[in-house]
Amino acid sequence: MSLIVQKYGGTSVGTAERIRNVAERILDYHRQGHQVVAVVSAMAGVTNRLIELASDVTGPDHTPTEREMDVLLATGEQTTIALTAMAINAMGGKAVSLTGAQAGIETDGVHTKARISNITPSEVHRFLDEGNIVILAGFQGRTPEGRITTLGRGGSDLTAIAMAAAIDADLCQIFTDVDGVYTCDPRVVPVAKKLDEISYDELLEMASSGTKVMQSRSVEFAKKFGVRFEVRSSLNDNPGTLVREETMSMESVVIRGVSLERDQAKVTITGVGDHPGTASKIFGPVAGANVIIDMIVQNVSKTGITDISFTLNKADLAKAETALKPVLAELGESVTMEAEDGIAKLSVVGIGMRSHAGVAAQMFETLSAAGVNIQMISTSEIKITVTVSEDQIETAAQAVHDAFGLAKA
Numbered sequence: 001m002s003l004i005v006q007k008y009g010g011t012s013v014g015t016a017e018r019i020r021n022v023a024e025r026i027l028d029y030h031r032q033g034h035q036v037v038a039v040v041s042a043m044a045g046v047t048n049r050l051i052e053l054a055s056d057v058t059g060p061d062h063t064p065t066e067r068e069m070d071v072l073l074a075t076g077e078q079t080t081i082a083l084t085a086m087a088i089n090a091m092g093g094k095a096v097s098l099t100g101a102q103a104g105i106e107t108d109g110v111h112t113k114a115r116i117s118n119i120t121p122s123e124v125h126r127f128l129d130e131g132n133i134v135i136l137a138g139f140q141g142r143t144p145e146g147r148i149t150t151l152g153r154g155g156s157d158l159t160a161i162a163m164a165a166a167i168d169a170d171l172c173q174i175f176t177d178v179d180g181v182y183t184c185d186p187r188v189v190p191v192a193k194k195l196d197e198i199s200y201d202e203l204l205e206m207a208s209s210g211t212k213v214m215q216s217r218s219v220e221f222a223k224k225f226g227v228r229f230e231v232r233s234s235l236n237d238n239p240g241t242l243v244r245e246e247t248m249s250m251e252s253v254v255i256r257g258v259s260l261e262r263d264q265a266k267v268t269i270t271g272v273g274d275h276p277g278t279a280s281k282i283f284g285p286v287a288g289a290n291v292i293i294d295m296i297v298q299n300v301s302k303t304g305i306t307d308i309s310f311t312l313n314k315a316d317l318a319k320a321e322t323a324l325k326p327v328l329a330e331l332g333e334s335v336t337m338e339a340e341d342g343i344a345k346l347s348v349v350g351i352g353m354r355s356h357a358g359v360a361a362q363m364f365e366t367l368s369a370a371g372v373n374i375q376m377i378s379t380s381e382i383k384i385t386v387t388v389s390e391d392q393i394e395t396a397a398q399a400v401h402d403a404f405g406l407a408k409a
Ligand code: ASP
Pocket: 009, 010, 041, 042, 047, 048, 076, 138, 139, 152, 153, 154, 155, 156, 157
């Protein structure tokens, strides 16, 4: 008998029928003799609808307090736990629902993005020991004073990982609407294959470059506490991808996967002086406008004058331009700004890069042979990212995926 924590996302519990499917699946595991804690999200679309309702009642001139937002949003998951437990009980199983607070999930008081500070899972253990399946609300907790908090969008993943750590589960399974982590998005690269395993760091790098499988904060948490977990589909019985600490044999694979991210934009400031304070004059106002930037490239200057480029989400481009316009004059007479969208990012990720030379060279050679122009380049220890024109991203991804031998056998 093992102790399993499972997590089912919003799509997996999106309708009454899907909740019944999930209930059956949970019951199957329980009947095989396992103890099961199943974390569920709000039904698909519910959290967004609650957010809309909140703004409908306050009107455009007011924002609801974050305290009340948490009271509101926590109801999405509370609905699902009750329905899932009812479905299991109707099928002849024995299930009880627990809210985050009831399950002993304690957080700090930062409403809408609270951090878990402590878990006292005595109720979880008590119900499990009595032979129950425990259905646990994702995404929520309580402060020491008893206020309801939520953990940030996508936070049910974190509930599952943290609870798995707290009760020392033998297995943590994240059930979702994809079969696992792929070498690349199969809609772009049909020969992409599902990975049997991936390290925490690789998954984090892939997530930050466009492969959104689960909330990154949860992966970081899992890495920190050494929680191994499996990402797999709630719609079939295929084995998923095991996410775990790295092993020696993982290093022998140079590239684990290729990520792509569309809808990027680029801003270039030309003719700025190469002296202290320039970068901060540019990025201060951008940060002030709450724009998240990604790659930054500054040229080496021979003449004391240089260019600085950075990328950002296309949706933030107008905000960044508005923030930068007043700064240009301050930076010097000859300073200009060029803004451009229609850009995409392509990244190759793999811990094997640490011990293999020539990965960048091979990637660039492949792109050149495919006739794809590289605009910007950035690297980390286990990732190389380039930006290319968005209309070439699919060609680029296919060529690189192929060149690194990632296709299905
Ligand atoms: N229901 C929350 C959200 O939509 C939490 C989750 O689904 O993980 O963000």
